[in-house]
Amino acid sequence: xxxxxxxxxxxxxxxxxxxxxxxxxxxxxxxxxxxxxxxxxxxxxxxxxxxxxxxxxxxxxxxxxxxxxxxxxxxxxxxxxxxxxxxxxxxxxxxxxxxxxxxxxxxxxxxxxxxxxxxxxxxxxxxxxxxxxxxxxxxxxxxxxxxxxxxxxxxxxxxxxxxxxxxxxxxxxxxxxxxxxxxxxxxxxxxxxxxxxxxxxxxxxxxxxxxxxxxxxxxxxxxxxxxxxxxxxxxxxxxxxxxxxxxxxxxxxxxxxxxxxxxxxxxxxxxxxxxxxxxxxxxxxxxxxxxxxxxxxxxxxxxxxxxxxxxxxxxxxxxxxxxxxxxxxxxxxxxxxxxxxxxxxxxxxxxxxxxxxxxxxxxxxxxxxxxxxxxxxxxxxxxxxxxxxxxxxxxxxxxxxxxxxxxxxxxxxxxxxxxxxxxxx
Numbered sequence: 001x002x003x004x005x006x007x008x009x010x011x012x013x014x015x016x017x018x019x020x021x022x023x024x025x026x027x028x029x030x031x032x033x034x035x036x037x038x039x040x041x042x043x044x045x046x047x048x049x050x051x052x053x054x055x056x057x058x059x060x061x062x063x064x065x066x067x068x069x070x071x072x073x074x075x076x077x078x079x080x081x082x083x084x085x086x087x088x089x090x091x092x093x094x095x096x097x098x099x100x101x102x103x104x105x106x107x108x109x110x111x112x113x114x115x116x117x118x119x120x121x122x123x124x125x126x127x128x129x130x131x132x133x134x135x136x137x138x139x140x141x142x143x144x145x146x147x148x149x150x151x152x153x154x155x156x157x158x159x160x161x162x163x164x165x166x167x168x169x170x171x172x173x174x175x176x177x178x179x180x181x182x183x184x185x186x187x188x189x190x191x192x193x194x195x196x197x198x199x200x201x202x203x204x205x206x207x208x209x210x211x212x213x214x215x216x217x218x219x220x221x222x223x224x225x226x227x228x229x230x231x232x233x234x235x236x237x238x239x240x241x242x243x244x245x246x247x248x249x250x251x252x253x254x255x256x257x258x259x260x261x262x263x264x265x266x267x268x269x270x271x272x273x274x275x276x277x278x279x280x281x282x283x284x285x286x287x288x289x290x291x292x293x294x295x296x297x298x299x300x301x302x303x304x305x306x307x308x309x310x311x312x313x314x315x316x317x318x319x320x321x322x323x324x325x326x327x328x329x330x331x332x333x334x335x336x337x338x339x340x341x342x343x344x345x346x347x348x349x350x351x352x353x354x355x356x357x358x359x360x361x362x363x364x365x366x367x368x369x370x371x372x373x374x375x376x377x378x379x380x381x382x383x384x385x386x387x388x389x390x391x392x393x394x395x396x397x398x399x400x401x402x403x404x405x406x407x408x409x410x411x412x413x414x415x416x417x418x419x420x421x422x423x424x425x
Contacts, residue, residue, distance in 0.1 A: 022067035026058065045070040049077050056089055102163075107155035108148055114140070114177070118197035118321060120233035121175065129177065130155045134162050139298050140177040142197055171226065175200050178227065179297040181316075183268075184327055184346045191316045193303060194324055198226025199233065215242040218325075219261035219289070221270055223247055227296060230321075231265070237322030240329060249273040261289050263328065268293045290328065300416035315350055316420050364410040364421065372409070375402040380419045 026045045043058040043066035056073055060066035076085040110130050117125040121142075128143045128151040141158055143151040154174075161170045181193040218235050220243055222228040228245055235243040244259040246252055252274050256264075266276070271293060297303040303316075319326065327349045368376065371392070378388045385403075389396045403415070412418045 022071045023063050026063065026066050026070055045073070047074055047077065049074070050082065052082050054082075054086070102156065102160060104149075104152045104156050107159070108152035111143075111148055111151055111155070112140075114142075116177075116195060118177075118195065118230070120230055120321065121197045121199060123197070127151075132159050132162065134159070134167070137167060137298075139167075139171070142175040142177060144175070171198070171224070173200065175226065176298075178230075179300050179303050180231070180294055180324070181297065181303045182292065182294045182324065184292075184350075188347075189315065190346060190350050192319045192324070192327070193300075193316060194234070194319050194321045196227070196230040196234070196321055198224070199229035200226050216240055216263065217259055217261040218243045218263045218265050219246060219255060219259055220244070220265045221246045221252065221274070222267050223270065224296075231294075231324075234321045234324045235265070238325060238329060241325065263325075264289050264291045265325075266291060266293050268295045292325075292328065300414045303416060316416070317350070318420065367409045368406065372402050372406050375399060376406055376418060376422050379403070379415055380422050 022045075026043045028043060043060060043063065044055055045058060045066070046053060046055045047070070056070070058066040058069045060069050073085055073089060076088055107130060111128045112130060113126070114129045115125045117123060123142060123144060124146065126146040128146060128148065129140055130143060130151070131138055131140050132155070141155070143154045145151050145154070158170055158174050161173065176198050178196055178198065179193055180196055181191050184190040184192065218241050220228060220231055220235065222231060222245070225247070228247060232243050232245055235241050241263075244255065244261065246255045249270055266274070276291060295303070327346055365373075374392060375388055378391060383391070385396045385399045388399045392399075403418075406418050407413065410418055410421050412421065
């Protein structure tokens with residue numbers, strides 16, 4: 001007679017939820033690399049029932065919490081089946097992720113110290129900030145305090161407002177950091193750019209500024225109120241300029257007639273609605289004012305990607321917010337304001353501003369390898385990683401590695417900063 005082995009408790013037994021010692025069945029999350037087991041945070045459990053077997057990631061922070069969660073999953077399998085258990089677990093994980101992003105602790109770990117102070121805002125360079133992303137959009141919000149706890153609470157409030165009421169509502173209520181790029185010439189590419197903080201609190205000087213007939217009048221056309229106030233502040237820093245503002249295409253003709261500006265300072269996104277051709281450079285509107293277009297970006301990388309390719313040379317120059325319109329301040333001679341003459345004047349201004357760079361070699365650029373220089377040269381022409389990889393016959397991952405090395409050697413944090421260093425060589 002053959003001996004029968006004593007039967008073991010089957011995982012399919014309905015009594016397991018009461019008898020199994022669940023802390024012994026869960027295990028630490030891990031993976032194997034080069035034959036070595038690498039442990040990660042969190043717990044998991046494998047459950048087999050009714051001929052099916054699945055591994056569940058558990059959100060419990062302690063072993064006992066994870067064990068309780070594993071038992072709850074098993075109870076649902078017994079009572080309602082696998083489909084319901086899997087749906088319930090997916091919902092729990094989704095809710096857990098949303099809760100963590102809605103929590104103060106989540107944002108406290110994502111605070112940034114931006115040692116940049118926009119003079120028009122009056123904030124401190126010790127105030128904290130945070131980058132908030134939602135539904136494919138991202139902005140850097142200024143939190144207005146150096147205190148980490150208070151900053152995290154404010155970040156939580158901003159995120160919840162974005163998630164519940166939308167980006168437009170939050171952007172009207174809270175200050176953001178933006179990059180403003182001014183497109184002076186299309187070929188060669190001559191741009192200046194600066195960093196601003198949207199001004200949310202009403203400023204008496206900003207809202208009640210009067211047109212001085214002895215100054216050059218600038219008509220600023222910008223829909224976003226916070227951006228409009230910040231740019232108006234920038235214009236007023238020039239002693240020879242005064243500003244009027246317009247917030248809608250519908251009122252442009254009326255404001256143009258009433259203020260008779262010398263310069264129209266226009267958000268490029270509104271050009272089509274106003275019937276203006278987007279030329280990519282400073283131009284003249286009929287026999288009237290100069291038209292200067294600008295673009296607004298949530299981060300510097302977006303600005304550089306938007307620059308057109310194929311130009312003979314590029315120059316993107318960072319300027320202080322109060323010097324945003326320097327290239328046109330000496331254009332008081334209105335006898336010849338043709339596009340060709342304007343281009344010559346703009347070129348002359350940029351050439352003069354760059355002379356100080358020519359007697360110095362950049363030590364960071366000297367450290368770059370031949371391949372890193374090739375990558376940087378292609379970056380300066382607006383190429384993305386995939387296009388650089390194809391041009392050099394290397395993988396996109398290798399390109400990414402070269403860009404990381406370029407950042408370290410030049411001590412920069414963005415592609416825009418790296419390219420500006422390269423173009424100013």
